[in-house]
Amino acid sequence: MEAHGRAGRQVKRIEHKWGFGLAPVKPEVQRRRVEAARTVLATLTQGHHAALGRLDDLSTVTGLFTRAYDKKQWDWFTVCAQLGYPSYKEARRASSTLRHLRLCLRDANWQAAEEAATTLRNAGLPDRLRDFIAGAPASLDGRGFIYVLSTREAPEMLKIGYTNRDPLTRAKEINSATGVVIPWGVRGAWTVAHAHRVEADVHALLADYRVRKDREFFHLPFAEAARIIDDYVAGLAGVPQDRPRRARSS
Structure with missing residues (x-):
């Protein structure tokens, strides 16, 4: 939605309170x-x-x-x-x-x-x-999640991270930060063991798309990121749970 400021300039208003996919159910x-x-x-x-x-x-x-x-x-x-x-x-x-x-x-x-x-x-x-x-929460059995977030306004700027908790809760925490103007929506989430190590591997695989080395932001279409993560997570299926396979970036 656009409105006009005092100087006649158009100001884009952010009407939605939740990131896409995160709307509460009535x-x-x-x-x-x-x-x-x-x-x-x-x-x-x-x-x-x-x-x-x-x-x-x-x-x-x-x-x-x-x-x-x-x-x-x-x-x-x-x-x-x-x-x-x-x-x-x-x-x-x-x-x-x-x-x-x-x-x-x-x-x-x-x-x-x-x-x-x-x-x-x-x-x-x-x-x-x-x-x-x-209304019982999902049992994670010691596993965590790799998640991908984006906004509808910038769908190819992806925030890719991990959490050992409920990713819905994590997304809400991110959106509650003071500096967040446009809420992030969840594009996808993968259940994995050793989520922190898997996150590092995924970041290595996506290194060419990373916006800054010290931030978990990547610029690429979600479909491409999802394909890479899907392939990597599928490859973990035959790996012992205490020693997940390390990814190689080329």
Whole structure:
């Protein structure tokens, strides 16, 4: 939004209070989402009859997981945190399978519905929904996060760091600093062991894009940064947890 100052100059006003993805969920919206999660949990643990007449609840929960991987809504990262930080693949698989389950229930295809429900149970969705309903924070099990932040006004100026706590809390702390005029939004987060060491490796891989050596700011498209981080984190899968592989920059 632009306004005119006393000298007639245009002044750009910052209207949004939260970085993109960090918007809080309104209480009445959260209540509806929790009720929908209860329906889906009952469907997975008690049987298909729990969803009869409440198929829209499956659509609501499907939408939550879609938010978590699609990253297009103002509250996407808030929802991702509430769901316990599912990975892109986990969120997309849950969204797709829930959508399929709803169609099977609608069409009374009970065998296919049970197969979809089994897939969701095996993926750990009941536990994830229980935590969502209880409002319980994600259990990190000693792991941390690599996070990427940016503003909508400068989407290619990325702040890449690590935290051993909830990245949602960390992002809010950064935005509460006195010098922050435009709030940062979370573009992505990766769960890793030894987050501090992984951060150093990621910074080394992105050295050519670093704006200043003593600051964790990098200038490049998020998609490129995400690809590099994805590849590195995927490479850690076969490395013992007490000795993460060191990255090489070229």
